[in-house]
Amino acid sequence: MKVLVIGGGAREHAICWKLEQSTKVSKIYCAPGNAGISQIAECVNIEADNLKGLTEFAVSNNIDMAVIGPEGPLVGGLADMLEEMGIKVFGPCKKASRLEGSKSYSKGFMKKYNIPTARYESYTDPEKAKEGLKYFNVPVVVKADGLAAGKGVLICSTEKEAEEAINSIMSERQFGSAGDKIVIEEYLEGTEASLLCFADGKSLIPMESAMDYKKAYDNDQGLNTGGMGSLSPNAIYTDELKSYIDKYIIKPTLSGLKAEEIDFRGVLYFGLMISKGKVKVLEYNVRFGDPETEAVLPRLKSDLAEIMLKCIDGELTEKDLQWENEKCVTVVLASGGYPQSYEKCKEITGLNNVDQDIVIFHGGTKIHGNKTVTDGGRVLAVTAKGKTLEEAREKIYNNTMKIHFDNMEFRTDIARQ
Numbered sequence: 001m002k003v004l005v006i007g008g009g010a011r012e013h014a015i016c017w018k019l020e021q022s023t024k025v026s027k028i029y030c031a032p033g034n035a036g037i038s039q040i041a042e043c044v045n046i047e048a049d050n051l052k053g054l055t056e057f058a059v060s061n062n063i064d065m066a067v068i069g070p071e072g073p074l075v076g077g078l079a080d081m082l083e084e085m086g087i088k089v090f091g092p093c094k095k096a097s098r099l100e101g102s103k104s105y106s107k108g109f110m111k112k113y114n115i116p117t118a119r120y121e122s123y124t125d126p127e128k129a130k131e132g133l134k135y136f137n138v139p140v141v142v143k144a145d146g147l148a149a150g151k152g153v154l155i156c157s158t159e160k161e162a163e164e165a166i167n168s169i170m171s172e173r174q175f176g177s178a179g180d181k182i183v184i185e186e187y188l189e190g191t192e193a194s195l196l197c198f199a200d201g202k203s204l205i206p207m208e209s210a211m212d213y214k215k216a217y218d219n220d221q222g223l224n225t226g227g228m229g230s231l232s233p234n235a236i237y238t239d240e241l242k243s244y245i246d247k248y249i250i251k252p253t254l255s256g257l258k259a260e261e262i263d264f265r266g267v268l269y270f271g272l273m274i275s276k277g278k279v280k281v282l283e284y285n286v287r288f289g290d291p292e293t294e295a296v297l298p299r300l301k302s303d304l305a306e307i308m309l310k311c312i313d314g315e316l317t318e319k320d321l322q323w324e325n326e327k328c329v330t331v332v333l334a335s336g337g338y339p340q341s342y343e344k345c346k347e348i349t350g351l352n353n354v355d356q357d358i359v360i361f362h363g364g365t366k367i368h369g370n371k372t373v374t375d376g377g378r379v380l381a382v383t384a385k386g387k388t389l390e391e392a393r394e395k396i397y398n399n400t401m402k403i404h405f406d407n408m409e410f411r412t413d414i415a416r417q
Contacts, residue, residue, distance in 0.1 A: 002027045003305070004058050005041065006078070007048050007069030008034045010332075010363035010381040011290035015067060015304070016041045017361070018297045022305035031057065035372045036362025048073050055081045063087055067308065068266075071147055074286055075101035079266075090308040091266040092199070092286050096257075099268075099284040103145050103183045106284050113256035115249055116280045118273075120185035126170040129182055130163050138162070139187040144169050146178030150214075150226035151339055155187065188282070190275030193234045194292045195245065198307060199264045200316040204254050208299055208323050209237035210292040216339060218413045225339045226378060229331045229414030230295040231389055236274055245272070245279055253284075265311050294330040294361050294381040299323050329392040329415045330383040331400060335364070336407025338377035346374040346405040353402040358395065359383045360403075374405055389415045 003025055005016050013036050019025050020040050031054060033043030046053045048070050055078070058066055066082050068074050068091030077094035099106045104122040111117070119136075122145070123129035133140065142165040144152030152175050156162035162184075169179035194212050197204040210232040216222030249270060257264050269285035269292075297304070301322040310316040335342035345368060351360060361383060364376015382400055386392035393415040400410060 001025060001064035001305075002062060003029070004044075004054075004061075004063045004066045005030045005069060006054060006066065006073060008032045008037070009069070009290055009376075010361040010378065011288050011293045012069040013037050013361040013363070014294045014297045014381075015069060015288065017359070018300065018304040019067075022303045024303065024305040024309075029057075029061065029063070034362045034375070035365040035367050036360065038367065049076070051076055051078045051081055054078060055085060058082055058087050059085050065090060065305075065308065065312070067091065069287060071097070071100050071285065071287055075147060088309070088312050089265075090312060092264050092268075096262045096264045097286045100286040101147060102181075103143050103283070104181055107183060107185070109256055109260070110281055113252050113259070115252045115256070116278070118185040118188050118280060118282070120183050122181060122183050124181050126166050129166045129170065129184060132184055133159055133162050136184060136186055141185045141187050142166060142169065143183040143185065144175045144178040145181035145183060146175070148175040148178045151175070151224060152178055153224055155224075188273040188275070188280055190273045191236050192282070193237055193272045193274055194230075194289055195237075195270040195272060196289060196292060196296060197250065197268050197270070198311055198316055198321070199266055199268050200311040201263045201265050201314045203316065204250050204268060205316055205318055205321060206242075206250070207296055207321065208232050209234040210289070210296050211236075212289060212292055213411060213414055216334075216411075218411050223339050225334075227289070227291045227332065228334065228378075228411045229329070230289075230291040231327070231329045231392075231415045232292070232295040232299055233327065235389075241274065241277070241279070244277070245270075249279060249281060265314075291330050291332055291378075291381050294383050295328045298328050298359065298383060298385055299326065324385070326385040326387060327389045327392050328383065328385045329389060329396055330361070330381045331396050331410055331414045332363070332378050333380040333382060333400065333403060333405075333408055333410045334378050335374055335376070335405075336409050338409070342377055343407065344373070344375050346407065348372045348374060348379070348403065348405045350403040354382075354399040355395065357384060358399050379405065379408075390417065
């Protein structure tokens with residue numbers, strides 16, 4: 001079958017890489033793709049937010065299945081548009097995508113269906129939001145309600161910082177219309193974990209666990225980013241914890257989806273905070289996480305295309321997911337200055353010098369002339385498997401030094417025990 005993957009980051013590269021291994025897939029298109037994806041798929045010059053252009057391309061090229069990577073087109077309703085044209089879609093509908101598209105909606109969903117989460121309040125007026133701060137202790141979390149590319153969550157150590165965050169989001173429009181509404185919530189301490197589940201409209205079946213490193217610098221310092229590295233499995237995710245999450249988080253979420261008549265088909269991501277054996281949900285995402293995907297999919301033994309088709313057809317079972325025992329680590333190489341301002345079009349060298357068992361997923365790259373150059377904040381996700389996390393980690397850091405572009409930055413503590 002012919003598959004169209006929508007997006008142009010390392011997540012989409014990992015998806016294309018895994019789909020290429022399927023006997024069911026004869027052709028992969030990727031819109032817009034990137035320099036790395038172009039080696040395994042035909043890249044199409046249509047941006048992921050051009051919903052009309054993507055739909056027209058899918059129809060005119062007789063696409064059998066579309067896989068939507070980023071949250072933007074999902075929240076915008078691309079899945080609905082493609083399905084109306086008779087195309088199978090791996091990715092939830094617009095109604096389901098509100099779980100990520102609006103933080104106030106998702107928090108309300110959790111509250112309604114007794115899913116453990118941080119205490120919160122929503123505001124549309126900046127002055128009332130500032131008044132509301134007195135009901136929270138510091139540190140406190142201030143979130144833009146809408147999509148902000150993973151950067152709309154601000155952890156504030158003082159009330160003054162929180163007031164500045166409210167001004168930045170609501171008055172100065174740091175994240176545009178995503179800041180029309182904000183959520184203020186209590187700060188949770190503990191260990192973060194990421195859990196991705198395949199959804200087929202009837203069930204939520206967990207993938208192997210992962211851990212994401214959000215902060216820009218070592219030892220969790222600096223600003224929040226889209227993710228600077230990941231590992232799988234997450235050591236904190238014990239059998240006892242799995243049972244707890246299944247009972248108190250996954251099953252109530254599934255019940256809530258059914259009660260709200262939300263037909264969810266694709267990937268539902270749970271961002272979790274774990275403390276003293278208890279778990280609370282930080283957020284829902286309605287797609288594969290990035291960079292968790294780059295650490296989870298290399299461990300998947302099963303055919304990804306078959307899994308996606310079974311999700312679409314409502315026929316997925318736990319037996320359909322088979323995993324390797326090897327551990328996996330991915331480290332993001334970023335442009336200097338990310339997640340704030342950074343320069344593009346820096347030549348990348350050394351990509352062919354890495355060891356054979358290293359996989360490099362391209363994030364922000366493009367072909368410029370006959371060179372591969374940077375084209376984003378998170379440029380590459382260097383990935384390796386090993387019998388232990390330490391072995392995989394050692395492989396990666398031995399190879400990152402073989403890759404170079406001007407002002408390259410990366411965390412040195414990913415998967416450090």
